[in-house]
Amino acid sequence: MYIKRILLFIVLAGLVVGGIFSYIVYNAVLSPNTSFNNEEAFVFISSDADFVEVKKQVEPLLENVETFEQIAKRKGYVANVKAGKYAIKKGMNNNEIINSLRANNIPVNVSFNNQETIADLAGRIAAQIEPDSATLLAAFNDGSFIKDKGFTEETKLAMYIPNSYEFFWNTDSEEFRERMAKEYSRFWNDERLKKAEAQGLNPEEVVTLASLVHKETAKVDERPKVAGLYLNRLKRGMLLQADPTVIYALKKNSNDFNLVIKRVLYKDLELDSPYNTYKYAGLPPGPIAMPDISAIDAVLNPEKHDYLYFVANVENFGYHKFAKTLAQHNRNKVQYIQWINAQKINR
Incomplete structure (x- = not known):
C-alpha cells in the first residue's frame, strides 16, 4: 500500500512537472510574442550582421526577447543569419x-527616373537597397564593366532604363549593375532596334537624343513633335542648338551639377564643349540626363512634320511654338524674350 502511494505520488509529480514544462515550451514556442500594433513590421538584416545585431533589431518588436533567443538557438538560427x-x-x-x-x-x-548624372543614380539606388552610394558609384564607374557592356564614359548612363524593378534589399552593387545590363538588352528588343535603325540611330544615340527631348519638354504629348524637329535638323545637317545641352555643358565645365540656370545667355553659346550643340554639329557625346521611356519612345516614334x-x-506654359522658317521662329521668339525680360530672369 505504501509503495503504491509512492508510485502514485511520483506519477502525479511527473504530470505536474510535465505540465509546467509543456506550459514553458508552449509560451516559448507557440504563444504570440509581438508587441507592436501594426499588422506587420519589417526588419532589414545587413550582409555582415550576426545574431547580436538581429536581436538588437527585433527586441523592440517582441514581448519577450529571451524566449526568442532560446528558440533561435534550438532551431540553429543563431549561427545561420541571412x-x-x-x-x-x-x-x-x-x-x-x-x-x-x-x-x-x-x-x-526599386525605382528611378530623371537622374541627371551617374552619381545621382547611385544616390537614388542607395536609398532603396543595402549598398551605399559610394559603393554603387564605384561599380557604375568601373571602366572594365563599362567597356565590357559596350558603353563609354560618356554613354554609361544610357544603360540604366528608368522604371520600377524588383530586387532583394541585400542585392550588392555588382549584382545590381548586371541586372540593369540585362534589362537594357531586354528593353532594346527587335522592334525598338528596327525603329532606331529607321531613324539612322543606334540605341545609345536614341537615348542621347531622348535626353534632349526630355529636358526640352515635360509634356509627354509634345515629345514626339520635339523629337521629330530634332530629327529633321539632324537629317538636314543643321546644328541642333538645344539650350539644355548648353546648360549641361556649363554644369559639367564648372563641375557643379546643382547649378541652377534658368536662362541661357549669348555668351554661354561660345563655351567650347562637345556638349554645346550651338557650336558642334550632331548629337552630344552622350545623354545629358536620364530620359524616361516616354522620351525614348518619342524618338523611336517621332511626329512627321516640317518644323x-x-x-x-x-x-x-509648358508647351512650345513651332516654326518651319527662321523668320516665323524669330517672330515667335520676340514674345518669349519680352516675357522673360519682364520676369527679370537674368540667369
Missing part, C-alpha cells in the same frame, strides 16, 4: 518569427 528584408506579422510566435527570418526574404521595388524651330509658348 541578410535581407523580412516581415514579422502581428501575433506571430517565436517559431513563426524564426521561420520568417530564415526563409522569407521579401523583394523591394525646324521652336520656342517656349508663354501663352500656354
Whole structure:
C-alpha cells in the first residue's frame, strides 16, 4: 500500500512537472510574442550582421526577447543569419518569427527616373537597397564593366532604363549593375532596334537624343513633335542648338551639377564643349540626363512634320511654338524674350 502511494505520488509529480514544462515550451514556442500594433513590421538584416545585431533589431518588436533567443538557438538560427528584408506579422510566435527570418526574404521595388548624372543614380539606388552610394558609384564607374557592356564614359548612363524593378534589399552593387545590363538588352528588343535603325540611330544615340527631348519638354504629348524637329535638323545637317545641352555643358565645365540656370545667355553659346550643340554639329557625346521611356519612345516614334524651330509658348506654359522658317521662329521668339525680360530672369 505504501509503495503504491509512492508510485502514485511520483506519477502525479511527473504530470505536474510535465505540465509546467509543456506550459514553458508552449509560451516559448507557440504563444504570440509581438508587441507592436501594426499588422506587420519589417526588419532589414545587413550582409555582415550576426545574431547580436538581429536581436538588437527585433527586441523592440517582441514581448519577450529571451524566449526568442532560446528558440533561435534550438532551431540553429543563431549561427545561420541571412541578410535581407523580412516581415514579422502581428501575433506571430517565436517559431513563426524564426521561420520568417530564415526563409522569407521579401523583394523591394526599386525605382528611378530623371537622374541627371551617374552619381545621382547611385544616390537614388542607395536609398532603396543595402549598398551605399559610394559603393554603387564605384561599380557604375568601373571602366572594365563599362567597356565590357559596350558603353563609354560618356554613354554609361544610357544603360540604366528608368522604371520600377524588383530586387532583394541585400542585392550588392555588382549584382545590381548586371541586372540593369540585362534589362537594357531586354528593353532594346527587335522592334525598338528596327525603329532606331529607321531613324539612322543606334540605341545609345536614341537615348542621347531622348535626353534632349526630355529636358526640352515635360509634356509627354509634345515629345514626339520635339523629337521629330530634332530629327529633321539632324537629317538636314543643321546644328541642333538645344539650350539644355548648353546648360549641361556649363554644369559639367564648372563641375557643379546643382547649378541652377534658368536662362541661357549669348555668351554661354561660345563655351567650347562637345556638349554645346550651338557650336558642334550632331548629337552630344552622350545623354545629358536620364530620359524616361516616354522620351525614348518619342524618338523611336517621332511626329512627321516640317518644323525646324521652336520656342517656349508663354501663352500656354509648358508647351512650345513651332516654326518651319527662321523668320516665323524669330517672330515667335520676340514674345518669349519680352516675357522673360519682364520676369527679370537674368540667369
